[in-house]
Amino acid sequence: ALPALREDDLIPPRHFGAFTKSGECVCCCTYLASALVGHSGEGVFEHVLQLRGVSTAEKFERQLLASTLLKFAEEVLRHENRDLPVVTWTKAYDRREAMIFFESQGWKKVTSVYSATTEVAEPHLKMEKQLGIHA
Secondary structure (H helix, E strand, O other), X not given: OOOOOOHHHOOOXXXXXXXXXXXXXXXXXXXXXXXXXXXXOOOEOOOEEEEEEEEEOHHHOOOOHHHHHHHHHHHHHHHHXXXXXXXXXXXXXXOHHHHHHHHHOOOEEOOOOEEOOOOOOOEEEEEXXXXXXXX
């Protein structure tokens, strides 16, 4: 069982978006405070964030919005937590396109394929990315 995170230890949820000039949100992502057990016996990482989701409006796909937004979000998170090593993780769909995207952004697979929940039939796998400490 994971240790409970105290409220003071939690990083507030962060939402990021890319908007058109008219204010339409065309790409967004959300990071939530989380706990993650070290997969090679290191114990529990502190200041762990879960990339809960990233989505781009269909007519804006393949325009580098998601990768640009994630890079921006990671830089903000590095800066906000500049004295702390930050680990991010996500439950990625086990689809070729998703894997190519996340791996191109520096994410590494850390688990085999599994079913995320009984409600979601599509297989997932866990991925991590170390953000490091902001210089």
